[in-house]
Amino acid sequence: MxxxxxxxxxxxxxxxxxxxxxxxxxxxxxxxxxxxxxxxxxxxxxxxxxxxxxxxxxxxxxxxxxxxxxxxxxxxxxxxxxxxSSRARPKGLLRINSSTGFSRQTLLHAVPAFLQRYPEVSIDLSLTDRLVDPVSEQADIIIRGSPSAGAEFVVHELARGRRLICAAPSYLKRYGEPRSSDDLTQHNCLALSGQVPATTWSLATEDGVVQFLPKGSFSCDNVGMLFDMAIEGHGIVRLADFVVGQAVQDGRLIEILAEVNRASSISLWVLMPRGRFLSPRVQAFLDFMADYLSPN
Structure with missing residues (x-):
C-alpha cells in the first residue's frame, strides 16, 4: 500500500x-x-x-x-x-461557514451573483459566530472578522473595511442624534458581547481618545441580531461596513458620529484548513469576493 x-x-x-x-x-x-x-x-x-x-x-x-x-x-x-489546471474549471460543492451578520447582509447578495457566474458550483452555507472546527464541520473556507486561529488554519485577508456607528432614522427621530461620547451615555447602545475589541468603541474627545463602553437595554453575541434590532429602531450599533454598508446606502440606517469614531478599521479574514490545496471552486470564490468587496 x-x-x-x-x-x-x-x-x-x-x-x-x-x-x-x-x-x-x-x-x-x-x-x-x-x-x-x-x-x-x-x-x-x-x-x-x-x-x-x-x-x-x-x-x-x-x-x-x-x-x-x-x-x-x-x-x-x-x-x-x-x-x-489547464482543464480545471470551478465545479462541485463548496462548503462555506460564515458569521451571521456578514452572511445575511453581504453573502445574501454575493452568492447568487457568484452562482450565476459559475453554474457548475453549488454552495452549502452554514452560519455561526463562533469559530468552528473545519474538519468536523467539513468547511472548505471559514469567513470571520478576526484572524485568530490555531495552527491548523491557513489565514488569508479577504478585504479591509471599517466599523460604523449608526442607527435607524426612526430611532434618531424619536431620541435625537448624539454628537459626542457624552451624548451617547443618554442613548440606548446595542452592544456586541464577548468579542474584543468590538465590545468597546474608540471615540475622540477633547481629552483624547477614550474607550467608550456601550450600555443599553440589549446586548448580544450575534451580529445579525444586533443589525435587526438597529433596523427596527431599538438603538445604536457599531458594526462593520461589511454588515451595515448596504443599509446605510439605501437609508435604512444612518451613520452618526463619524467625526469622532476612531480605531474603526477592520479586516475580513478567510480561514482554511491547513494541508488542503485551493481547488478551482475555492480559488474562484476567493477571487470573486475580493472583487465584490473592493471599494472600487
Missing amino acids: PASTDMKAFTRIVELGSFAKAADDLNVTPSALSKLMSRLEDRLGVRLLTRTTRRLALTPEGSLYLERAYEVLDLIERTEADVA
Missing part, C-alpha cells in the same frame, strides 16, 4: 478523533484501519497514537509524522492540481 495512503488514513484518524469515524470517512472497516495503523507503526518502529477510553492522543513522534504527512499530502494534491 502506498505511503501516501497510510498518511491520509493517519491524518483522518487524528482529525476526526476516532477510528470508527475515520473508517467511515475512508469507506473501510474499523478493523482494517486499525491493522493499517499497526503495520505503519511497526514499519516506523515507533508508536504514533496512544488510545484511552475517551480519546486518542498523539505521541511526540506522532506529532512530527502528522506535520510531515500534511506537507507530503499537500504537495501531492498541488502537483496533481497543477498538472490538471
